Amino acid sequence: MIELQNAGYSYGHGSLLSELSLALPSGSFHFLVGPSGAGKTTLLKLCYGDLKPTSGAVMLDGRDTRGMGRDGLAQMRRRIGVVHQDCQFIDHLTIRENVALPLMVSGRDLAAEAGNLDQLLGWVGLAPRAAARPPELSGGERQRAALARAIIMDPEVIIADEPTGNIDWEMSQRLLSLLAELNRLGKTVLVATHDLALIRAAKAQVSARVLRLAGGVLQAGAEL
Amino acid sequence: MIELQNAGYSYGHGSLLSELSLALPSGSFHFLVGPSGAGKTTLLKLCYGDLKPTSGAVMLDGRDTRGMGRDGLAQMRRRIGVVHQDCQFIDHLTIRENVALPLMVSGRDLAAEAGNLDQLLGWVGLAPRAAARPPELSGGERQRAALARAIIMDPEVIIADEPTGNIDWEMSQRLLSLLAELNRLGKTVLVATHDLALIRAAKAQVSARVLRLAGGVLQAGAEL
Amino acid sequence: MNRLRALLDAALGDRQADRVVPPAGHTVWLTVLTAAAMAFLAVFALALSLATGRLADRWADSLAQAATIRVSAPPEQADAQVAAVAAILAATPGVADARPLEETEQAALLEPWLGPDLPLDTLPLPRLIEVTGTEDLDVEGLRQRLAAEVPGATYDDHTRWRAPLVQAADRLRTLGLLALSLIAGTLAAMVTLAAQAALAANRPVIRVLRLVGARDAYVARAFTRRYTLRAAAGAALGTVLGGIATAFLPEASAAGGFLTGLGFTGAAWLLLPLVPLFAGLVAFLATRRAALSALARFE
Amino acid sequence: MNRLRALLDAALGDRQADRVVPPAGHTVWLTVLTAAAMAFLAVFALALSLATGRLADRWADSLAQAATIRVSAPPEQADAQVAAVAAILAATPGVADARPLEETEQAALLEPWLGPDLPLDTLPLPRLIEVTGTEDLDVEGLRQRLAAEVPGATYDDHTRWRAPLVQAADRLRTLGLLALSLIAGTLAAMVTLAAQAALAANRPVIRVLRLVGARDAYVARAFTRRYTLRAAAGAALGTVLGGIATAFLPEASAAGGFLTGLGFTGAAWLLLPLVPLFAGLVAFLATRRAALSALARFE
Numbered sequence A, B: 001m002i003e004l005q006n007a008g009y010s011y012g013h014g015s016l017l018s019e020l021s022l023a024l025p026s027g028s029f030h031f032l033v034g035p036s037g038a039g040k041t042t043l044l045k046l047c048y049g050d051l052k053p054t055s056g057a058v059m060l061d062g063r064d065t066r067g068m069g070r071d072g073l074a075q076m077r078r079r080i081g082v083v084h085q086d087c088q089f090i091d092h093l094t095i096r097e098n099v100a101l102p103l104m105v106s107g108r109d110l111a112a113e114a115g116n117l118d119q120l121l122g123w124v125g126l127a128p129r130a131a132a133r134p135p136e137l138s139g140g141e142r143q144r145a146a147l148a149r150a151i152i153m154d155p156e157v158i159i160a161d162e163p164t165g166n167i168d169w170e171m172s173q174r175l176l177s178l179l180a181e182l183n184r185l186g187k188t189v190l191v192a193t194h195d196l197a198l199i200r201a202a203k204a205q206v207s208a209r210v211l212r213l214a215g216g217v218l219q220a221g222a223e224l
Numbered sequence C, D: 001m002n003r004l005r006a007l008l009d010a011a012l013g014d015r016q017a018d019r020v021v022p023p024a025g026h027t028v029w030l031t032v033l034t035a036a037a038m039a040f041l042a043v044f045a046l047a048l049s050l051a052t053g054r055l056a057d058r059w060a061d062s063l064a065q066a067a068t069i070r071v072s073a074p075p076e077q078a079d080a081q082v083a084a085v086a087a088i089l090a091a092t093p094g095v096a097d098a099r100p101l102e103e104t105e106q107a108a109l110l111e112p113w114l115g116p117d118l119p120l121d122t123l124p125l126p127r128l129i130e131v132t133g134t135e136d137l138d139v140e141g142l143r144q145r146l147a148a149e150v151p152g153a154t155y156d157d158h159t160r161w162r163a164p165l166v167q168a169a170d171r172l173r174t175l176g177l178l179a180l181s182l183i184a185g186t187l188a189a190m191v192t193l194a195a196q197a198a199l200a201a202n203r204p205v206i207r208v209l210r211l212v213g214a215r216d217a218y219v220a221r222a223f224t225r226r227y228t229l230r231a232a233a234g235a236a237l238g239t240v241l242g243g244i245a246t247a248f249l250p251e252a253s254a255a256g257g258f259l260t261g262l263g264f265t266g267a268a269w270l271l272l273p274l275v276p277l278f279a280g281l282v283a284f285l286a287t288r289r290a291a292l293s294a295l296a297r298f299e
């Protein structure tokens, strides 16, 4: 589904990622770890086309991201659910509307999806806060809403950047179970995290591989 | 230094915090834990005057926050360094300028503090990124910059809300040592976190107490 | 076709997409107020152009009309010379009408200078012939033929003192049209800037929309709709106010006709509804361009 | 005192605080453009007011001046009656000058109607006396005394046809002043809105400043300074453009004097620098009010 071919990236001040090669087949589950500033978020952005590699290529579903126009990318993003590290919301819409946003912009019938939406909000424990606006949520609540938005479109791929950074242990476990469940249904999952306990817990539920990013290179399959 | 006297808070939809009484003497070190949405951030905001209690009183340095005007609060905030959960920066200023912002707004001579500033940026590992703007930083780098900004004024109190949510283990240890060091110099420290490993590590370095917030009430001094 | 569909979409279209733009931003009000002020001024400029246009036309007409031929001749030859002039005039293309002045009319003209008691009938007064010409009248040719054939006749067409007035009226009309285009340009610039300000302020919103898979057209439409409607509404308000204000301007009157008479007359009122329509169109095009170029830039 | 200090601070003050406001926001340009457009229009309105003011004054003057007394009397009484009129005029307060017209002057006036060959000296022409009055001249009283003492004398002050013109000029002047205050009001409203838009857009910035201990005055000053300078700069630009445009307006001329002659003359040019100063002041007060009230509201 996602394939990096000698992909490199530089923000202009020296090369950050160099010659990364990596294939995430459909249905796989990967963790991405590495020190702060190593480029985890950058790598994830390459994987959903928010950034385009400055060398090499990134293929999404067999298509090179550099060849996709803005509308092509928009189409692709509807198939990839993303939890951003700095959960991005539209502040004047309610949490329910924010979670439903991917449905809205792709022209889906909101009424038909209402049941689905409410069930999902219940799952991540946000049902009582559904009518609140993003700035009225706690940090952990925002992260849970971001996860809900990432999976509302039933995407083929789920990419999550530090999805549990602000969440207590119990809730983390619950979100992890959700991701494991989705992976069992055939979704490809890629999670960047610095929470080693989470990874250890995950090993019990799914067959996940851990990718370690450091010094601009990737050590695939590293065990903890 | 900080004292809650039967303080309660409600955002309008039911009472969130009720009748909290708590005294943080000068030079103490406290952790604040509790599930996501329990009200940790809200409690911290009460402690630095960003919110005023809807019942009871919060005393800062012996003065009731409800009696302080906006300028009085501004004055008080220069004595309390805060690391916000959603690190707040001014996006068009560099990281160096953002960290120096408390000096700027209180009319200090920036040139005189330059050495101090650079040393601090080095300490949190941001010296090479000092000229970057906040959106160009990684999540963990932003959190470190927020901590640097919180302590640049050499405040009497340091309040940190999930300061290590996006930071890898090694860097967390380093920031913890910095906080412990400051505490030994007499600063009052209050840290909200869900990272239990961090608290365990801290016990070795300082005599910290753990406050658990759940269901709107505070269990002071709870051991892990 | 495409433009038309986009326009209709913008006017009626996707209310759901509209929700994603923050509701009552200050730049939105800035747009409304700007459009209102511009429309108000446009109404005045329009009134000025129309009034001066009318004035210039009227004067240009009367230039051709109000000429006088004076025949100074001994009494016994007067009739013959007047007849000769009449014959020449009859043979001249572009002369609509020619009429010798009655003696009583001539006396009325002279009264302020000579007093009512002057025995005009005893005087060898010159005869005056009022000539009404059309635009085709070849004044120079007529003058030469008169000089050659009727030595006592002098053609006086008042051009000397009226021409600068007509010229001035023409200039004022040009000025009014200039002001109109200036105003339209300013409106476009301001709506563009307002839209850009809104887009810049809503960059986080746009970023989120992009991240969840919104296409450019979806985002642009939301902004275009908002700003087109606001600019049109503001312009409608300004037009109404401008219309009311011009209605209270001094009336056209015979005496001060060129200075007053700035108000709209008759069918000219029908021009007013065009102002908000035009403003809406300008806003639509300006916002759309701003939105699409901003979206390409934000990348 | 406080205001003055704030103004000086705003004009020269804290460049460091200035840095915290994002540099080239679109609302800033909106302010510049708005100020420029308003200044441009203000210059026109000012020119209009001044020109119509001059015009109304000139006409009001000539109303009192350009009166004529016509003495129609048998030739043998004419000199005596003219002398009687002169005596009355000499005794009337408010008469600046009175002068009997020479026969040649009178002949020149009549030429268009009577032709150059008329033997005027054989005619019992009325005598004409040109009267130059001041504002104090009591026209009605003079008329009555003339009627009582010199039956052949008629006072003709042309009021009938000039009064509506003066009235029209007066109205235009009022209109110009109205336009000026409208423009000033619009400027203030727009700068306020622009400042509010900027404050709203920069709410995150303001929040951060607050969190690190900035006082209201510090935040307000940063915005006030920015907007005052931009509004003044924009207004200066608009004023220069407006000045250039009015300089290209048709010249005042004897013939078309009331319609043209809109340009500035002499010392009136000195009014122009006041426009950007005034705009700056308006922007300063508007922004300051907007900033302080917004800061109180954001809490």
Ligand SMILES: Nc1ncnc2c1ncn2[C@@H]1O[C@H](COP(=O)(O)OP(=O)(O)OP(=O)(O)O)[C@@H](O)[C@H]1O
Pocket: A011, A016, A034, A035, A036, A037, A038, A039, A040, A041, A042, A043, A085, B129, B132, B135, B136, B137, B138, B139, B140, B141, B166, B167, B168
């Ligand atoms: N837009 C940008 N412009 C310039 N440099 C950037 C930009 N975004 C990130 N960087 C830099 O690239 C490096 C990697 O950033 P990235 O966000 O990928 O790190 P990360 O591994 O996600 O770190 P963290 O665990 O702290 O989130 C950092 O040093 C960061 O400062």
Ligand SMILES: Nc1ncnc2c1ncn2[C@@H]1O[C@H](COP(=O)(O)OP(=O)(O)OP(=O)(O)O)[C@@H](O)[C@H]1O
Pocket: A129, A132, A135, A136, A137, A138, A139, A140, A141, A166, A167, A168, B011, B016, B034, B035, B036, B037, B038, B039, B040, B041, B042, B043, B085
């Ligand atoms: N501005 C607000 N308006 C209304 N409700 C709010 C507001 N801010 C927070 N809340 C609600 O109050 C509750 C407590 O929020 P708070 O941010 O204090 O939690 P927290 O303990 O910090 O959680 P976390 O660990 O997820 O950061 C949450 O349910 C949140 O939705």
Ligand SMILES: [Mg+2]
Pocket: A040, A041, A042, A085, A161, B138, B139, B140
């Ligand atoms: Mg990251």
Ligand SMILES: [Mg+2]
Pocket: A138, A139, A140, B040, B041, B042, B085, B161
């Ligand atoms: Mg919190």
